[in-house]
Amino acid sequence: xxxxxxxxxxxxxxxxxxxxxxxxxxxxxxxxxxxxxxxxxxxxxxxxxxxxxxxxxxxxxxxxxxxxxxxxxxxxxxxxxxxxxxxxxxxxxxxxxxxxxxxxxxxxxxxxxxxxxxxxxxxxxxxxxxxxxxxxxxxxxxxxxxxxxxxx
Amino acid sequence: xxxxxxxxxxxxxxxxxxxxxxxxxxxxxxxxxxxxxxxxxxxxxxxxxxxxxxxxxxxxxxxxxxxxxxxxxxxxxxxxxxxxxxxxxxxxxxxxxxxxxxxxxxxxxxxxxxxxxxxxxxxxxxxxxxxxxxxxxxxxxxxxxxxxxxxx
DNA sequence: GTTTAAAATTTCAAGCTTGAAATATATGAA
DNA sequence: TTCATATATTTCAAGCTTGAAATTTTAAAC
Numbered sequence: 001x002x003x004x005x006x007x008x009x010x011x012x013x014x015x016x017x018x019x020x021x022x023x024x025x026x027x028x029x030x031x032x033x034x035x036x037x038x039x040x041x042x043x044x045x046x047x048x049x050x051x052x053x054x055x056x057x058x059x060x061x062x063x064x065x066x067x068x069x070x071x072x073x074x075x076x077x078x079x080x081x082x083x084x085x086x087x088x089x090x091x092x093x094x095x096x097x098x099x100x101x102x103x104x105x106x107x108x109x110x111x112x113x114x115x116x117x118x119x120x121x122x123x124x125x126x127x128x129x130x131x132x133x134x135x136x137x138x139x140x141x142x143x144x145x146x147x148x149x150x151x152x
Numbered sequence: 153x154x155x156x157x158x159x160x161x162x163x164x165x166x167x168x169x170x171x172x173x174x175x176x177x178x179x180x181x182x183x184x185x186x187x188x189x190x191x192x193x194x195x196x197x198x199x200x201x202x203x204x205x206x207x208x209x210x211x212x213x214x215x216x217x218x219x220x221x222x223x224x225x226x227x228x229x230x231x232x233x234x235x236x237x238x239x240x241x242x243x244x245x246x247x248x249x250x251x252x253x254x255x256x257x258x259x260x261x262x263x264x265x266x267x268x269x270x271x272x273x274x275x276x277x278x279x280x281x282x283x284x285x286x287x288x289x290x291x292x293x294x295x296x297x298x299x300x301x302x303x304x
Numbered sequence: 305g306t307t308t309a310a311a312a313t314t315t316c317a318a319g320c321t322t323g324a325a326a327t328a329t330a331t332g333a334a
Numbered sequence: 335t336t337c338a339t340a341t342a343t344t345t346c347a348a349g350c351t352t353g354a355a356a357t358t359t360t361a362a363a364c
Contacts, residue, residue: 010285011277012270015177017292022174023219024296025167030352040352042320060342067175072321074344079319096329096342118164125163127294133162136291140169142279144176182322192322194350212312224351226314231349248312248359 025124032120037113043085044117046076047102047110050086056099058091085109177276184272189265195237196269198228199254199262202238208251210243237261 030041049065050057063073077100080086085106091097102110128136182193201217202209215225229252232238237258243249254262280288 007282007285008270008274010282011280012273014280014285014288014292015273015277017289017296018170019174019178020219021292021295022171026171027219034353040319058342059344067172067179068320069322070343071323071345075320078344091342094330094342098343118160121164121167122160124297125167125295127297128163128166128291130159130162132291132294133159133166135287136166137169139280139284139288139291140166140173142284143173143277144169145276145279186323192349210312211314220350221352222313223315223353227350230314243312246312246360250313 025121028124029117029120032116033113036116037109039113042072042076043080044110044113046073046080047085047106048114050100050102051107051110051114053101056089056101059088059098059100062100080106177273180276181269181272184268185265188268189261191265194224194228195232196262196265198225198232199237199258200266202252202254203259203262203266205253208241208253211240211250211252214252232258 026041029044033039033041033044045066046062049062059073059077060070062077063070066073077086077088081088084103086100087103088098088100091099178193181196185191185193185196197218198214201214211225211229212222214229215222218225229238229240233240236255238252239255240250240252243251
């Protein structure tokens, strides 16, 4: 009983620490994107998802992948489209669907941004070696638990 | 050289996994707060910081603690104040400063919300035992690195 | 004591985000 | 076919968030 209460408290603290690290990292990356590429984190995230997919992607798959609402995906993609970085097209078989993809310009811009982005992460996570990363992967996988969502 | 590139890629992936877990957890907690307490994550976070402090707190300390901008802290506290959950008062010695604290109503409401909040976290992080939490603390501390910011 | 610079907070515009309602399309049953 | 239901997306209001400018107060230099 005593131990369970203690364990519960430690889990809460673990979450708070993880949230703190995540915010710190996001703030750092936001600054990098703003200063060096005049863009934002949500735009980068959307472009990263599209780049990784390597092919036109359903709007709903995009928002599910990023864990954001459909409405959110719509507005961010809208802005990217206005800037000529992404393009939307109605689905061929199912016309309810909207497919979105990076333009050539969007691909080029993302690739330029992604290099420095990776460098910044390596700066922040530089204290972790290969063994640490293996442990961290194991832990995060166990938190994600039996969820349906997959990363690739 | 080969290994460094590989390590860099793994660090990026580790960050993406951590971000994913953080979003998943935040989405879950947001849903809990919305359904059970008709409130939001940023309001809860501010109230948690004030509750933990246990005494009036400078606005700037609040925003630094939460890793959000000053303007953000202002607007969230403003809404809490309008609802009678927090109160602001000018600093006594230094009148540039604004001190903020929970009201009795705010304290009571937070404590009711916090119980279920902890339960939800225990649900999500239930797969981690005491040893796991020790490892996770070590890893997150190393990522936070030699930063100035402290949690307490 | 004035002036200048620094610090704490608020204000503001622009963009982000959610959750619910609205729209459009598809599918299946009668 | 036609109706009902389900699915995919967009629209919308309200709230969140940032970064920069403005405001207020303090501290320091002269």
